[in-house]
Amino acid sequence: MNRRHTLAPALLLAAGLALTACGTSGDDPKKPQAQDPAAVSVAVAVKYETAVNARDWRRVCELSTQQLRDGTVEQCMADSAPTTPTAAPSTTASATATFDPPRYADGSTMPPPKPKPTSSGPDRAKTGPVTVERGPVQVSAIGDYAAGYGVMVSFSVTWPNETSTVRTALRVVKEGGVWRVDQSEDVHDGDMVQGDPIVNALMW
Numbered sequence: 001m002n003r004r005h006t007l008a009p010a011l012l013l014a015a016g017l018a019l020t021a022c023g024t025s026g027d028d029p030k031k032p033q034a035q036d037p038a039a040v041s042v043a044v045a046v047k048y049e050t051a052v053n054a055r056d057w058r059r060v061c062e063l064s065t066q067q068l069r070d071g072t073v074e075q076c077m078a079d080s081a082p083t084t085p086t087a088a089p090s091t092t093a094s095a096t097a098t099f100d101p102p103r104y105a106d107g108s109t110m111p112p113p114k115p116k117p118t119s120s121g122p123d124r125a126k127t128g129p130v131t132v133e134r135g136p137v138q139v140s141a142i143g144d145y146a147a148g149y150g151v152m153v154s155f156s157v158t159w160p161n162e163t164s165t166v167r168t169a170l171r172v173v174k175e176g177g178v179w180r181v182d183q184s185e186d187v188h189d190g191d192m193v194q195g196d197p198i199v200n201a202l203m204w
Helices: 002-024 037-054 057-062 073-080 197-202
Strands: 131-139 148-158 163-175 178-186
Touching: 037 057, 037 131, 037 148, 037 163, 037 178, 057 073, 131 163, 131 197, 148 197, 163 197, 178 197
Parallel strands: none
Antiparallel strands: 131 148, 148 163, 163 178
């Protein structure tokens, strides 16, 4: 008799543990799931470059690190807003100064950056959707830039007489628990044939 009374609570406890295990074996659909940082960096890169092309400066500044925007979001927006050109631009020493163009490791010179479309004027162009061409790849810290992920995005630019492709390498880092763009560099044609273009653009 004593043995039966002793086993009953033990059996009830075992049954309760089994029910508890069944109830927690699956993932709770309402519980936030951990996001893959590489996938998040890709999404941030596409959103950032899309906002740049759309001239959505608030979105651009919100997706930028404090270092990249160089101040608050409001200051960044004010600095990014287009200014009204003067009727007669003044000539300065810096405008006429000459300088050596940057060079690749093999000594060849880098071409000047391709012009990006503006919101008005004869140089207005139609841009295609932003796509991920390469990456993400992990990039180490260098200088003032933190370690993070490098993503190369691209989009087409259609002018009246030609269509070209613009490529940009973006460094995406985690700042204050949020992934943001910390570095943006043009990717030149020479970068595409010499090693990893993302590393070439972000680590030099």
